[in-house]
Amino acid sequence: MLPTVRELLDDQFAAADPQVLAGHGALDRTVRWVHSSEIYEISPLLSGGELLLTTGLGLAGVDAGTRRHYLREIAGRAVAGVVVELGRTFDAIPPDMVAEASRHSLPLVALRTVVPFIDLCRAANTEIVSREVRSLRLLNELAQDLVGELAAGSGLAQLLARIGAVTRCALIVTSGNGALIAAHGVDDDRSAWAAVESAAASAQIHARDNVWGTLTAGQGAAVDSATLAAIVDQSAPSLGLALANSGTPTGRPQVAAATLLADLLDAKLIRQADLKRRAGAAGGPGLAGRTLVPVAADAPDARIAARLIDTAAKELGTQALVAEVHATTFGILAMDKAIADPVGESVRVLRNAFAGNSTEGVTLVVGDPGEFTAAALTGSLEAARSALRLATRHRRDWLASSPISTCRELATELVVESLPATERTRLITTTIAPLIDWDTTHHSDLARTLEVYLRNGGSPTRSAAALHIGRQSLYQRLDRIRDLLGYDPSTPALAGTLLLALCAHRLATYT
Template sequence: MPLTLRELLSFEVLREARPEVLAGETALDRVVRWVHSSEIYEIGPLLTGGELLLTTGLGLAGTDAGARRHYLREIAARGVAGVALELGRTFPETPRELVEEARRQELPFIALHAVVPFIRITEHVNTLIVDYASRRLRVGDSATRALNEALIAGAGVAGVLATGAEVVGAPLMLLSASGALVAAHGVGSDRDAWRAAERAVCESPVTLHGHPWGRLVAGPGSALPADDLAIALERTAVALALAMLRTGSPPSERDRQTSALLRDLIEGTAEADPGVRAVMAGLPTGPGHLLVGVAVDALETAAALAVLDRAAHILHTTALRGRVGRLVLGTLAVPVAVADAAGAAAQALEEALRRLHTPQLRVAVGHAATGLAELGGSLRDARAALGLRRDARLVTTRALALELELTRHADARHAAELVRRTIGPLVDWDTAHRTDLVGTLEVFLLHGCSATRAAAALHLGRQTFYQRLQRIETLLGHPVTDPGAHAALLLATAAHRVASR
């Protein structure tokens, strides 16, 4: 652990000096980066922060109270850990103005009532500080070496996670920004992984393309000290990000052009007729095909590309796909002879996910576009859908049409008023009793007011479901099976879910 001022004062070499804390008692847990002694009045500009300054006050001899206050203000401004004044040589007792200024600056100020050579103090404490820094470097180098060997050997996310768990000596869980469990090592099941995550002793952020992607969590059991554990976990998080980004080989010029085209389409910056670029990339754009936009939130680019290629193979068509920022975007060209192009694309992608065993991917399917001019909207809707439903492996913009419209057009204040006016009593009840009557109502409406299908979707017995439904209607004061209320209730439940998320 880093050495704090409080710990330093407990050392025998300091206790011999009979230290007395006169100011800054609440700041004694500051980390001491170095112990330095000086009698120079103008020492402030020479300090860099984190030092414990030892002085006999010789540089303050002959100065007035104002100069002494200025001396301490300059030192405090440098971010030092504290100041220790040895009494007896220059000052028989502590000058009052120094104590007052230290309290004003919230700077730990310590009087040393017995003489202990400063060289003894600095040698003892600074040796401990150097030893600690050296040990941290050794731990970091050891972890980095093991993780680099795994990466060089071609290990993917699972392999890097296993190496990190071995270095740390505890189970590791990789969680997405939404809180979903993506991968784990050192546990027997997902349930065990969640239990270990709930008892986490350390975690480190995982960043992709400059944006927060998730976090790496270490469960209990590591024999490493807390600081060493934090270092090893941080190095593992970096290695995991590299494993996620690696595609196995550098992108070709065609891959770069494809990614550039997809980026222009989703951002709406493509030229009026990007058809030539699409044809060069191998995507049919004629009247015989409909184009379905796809967005994939992927740990590994190669896995996402494989799913899109497999879906295209299932559909007997071609796919345009590439990495754009933190997502992999794709376009499936579905023949117009297929009655439901978007539905067929969703089924093919679901089958590809199943065959390739890629639980770490989340896929969103946009609407069918009649050409490149509409494809950008399909891609943008698919990207937005990923943010609306983080708990599902595959979602379609058709199923989230209401939520997408709310996020595009609804004013937050207006939506909140809609929720309050329409289903306010349910929201209040859920808040007070930690239930989910709002969610129950939405599932009931989405299943055509069929109690049997809604109960099955919620994994509830029919009797339990009927009890919930009765409470919902009692709180609202009207039956929810009235067709005239369906639109308002669905809109309000969706608005509440979007706002909650």
């Protein structure tokens, strides 16, 4: 809540008839303190944020180069501005000083009416101190409110609402893998990611001595940037406590499972005998000799994700190794080798688990099946983690109709993400550029329409239902797409190329 240069000039300095000569675009800099000095070598004594008042006595009789050097050194200390009283040293500010201040975007102000500096400093610094006291009081009251919410067992949503009541800006919580976990003050995920991209302040959230994720504040806060940064820094630990309090159990099998899964995700070398021993200690003694299906889940509460995986394992009548690693819940389902489609069976039992549990805000990815070896598990877990990141950020509001996805469904995204940027650009340019140009100009959705159509096997009924439009409207869009492209996109030989290009465009749009 510190005042800006503009505010001080309009209020506390108004009687001195200030005239801004340079740095007009920087008048919204906050002022940390106001003081006066006539020392030429003042810059080493400045720490940034000061508004410096001077009569120019230290510049009396010096040449233009020396005056420029004086302002250049001050600008390098990140001061808020320089205010010069006219009539003692200068009848008018020399043009060389105005030019140098403009070059560094340094507010340079002339005071055309004499008002004692002590009066100006007293008035301005009293205002600064008063605002700092109000800011400290605000931070203290917010801290007490957050403690009260924690004591009441409140979760992320309630804590963000408390913080948002003070900041009045978007507040976004993302996990360590870049997934959107919770948001306040935005209407949809797209707006949430826009707030993250244009962040005004952010702070890491720690839970159980690990970096769990990030709290980000968007633009347009009701408080100044310094106070906003202080609020975000102060609030992040409370969010970490809420997350820690809602975490999964920490008994010995759970610790063993978390350690094993973390080592597998880090691709550490594990001998087969050690893998079997550690899996047994983690609660999965029967994994060997079975088909293993990895699961990666993103949820506001790790217990929700763990419960879903455990419920699915119980329906299968088999075991699951489940733990939270770096704010993501991972699981390994053990299945009978006689099951023809272990991925499809995993999706089926997980959907049944979703039907019987609270699953709001959960995104889950089923990975590719593999054998009971460290190398195979590392590869499948890593692929599931990458797919989860894509599912949470690029597909949740776009194509997916279910919170459950699979690596084989996301194979296109995974392949496109692995391509060099030049190859992605080439794919887009040589296949769907006319669609993108049309969508950009007319704010239409033809690229998405084509991708939905191709992903639904060219079925007008399924595609229209997925797009929430009538079949006739779909046909009109497809006709427009053919006209723009100059070829029939439903040609079977083009389906793979077009899906890759459309996916590359979508990922680039969301990145």
